[in-house]
Amino acid sequence: MTVLEAKARLTLKSILFATDFSATSEIALPYAKALARRYGATIYLGHVFPAEPLYEVPLEPVPPEFAHNRQVAERKMSTFLQVHELKNLPHQVLMQAGELWPAMSAMIRKYDIDL
Secondary structure: OOOOOOOOOOOOEEEEOHHHOOOHHHHHHHHHHHHHHHHEEEEEEEEEEOOOOOOOOOOOOOOOHHHHHHHHHHHHHHHHHHOOOOOOOEEEEEEEOOOHHHHHHHHHHHHHOOO
């Protein structure tokens, strides 16, 4: 009797690269890029910034000072992408206001993140 050995094949379609724009994030990016190339996966660059305001305000119009955290995060992401080229790699930027784990968890579910 012949025993067939089943080999599991790892497949990755989507990689969440969570960044706080620190030096540690920059060190981790080449690994995410290598995995994305190897498996033909999309990199989702995720960043969570503090929600503002901490007190209730009318939704429209939003006072400019309440958009500050988003603007800072968008500038940092833009700079990060200029320094760390991702051309020839499918990628998408995900920016979310709120608490870190609930926001990241929502990204993982919404984009069906594998890694």
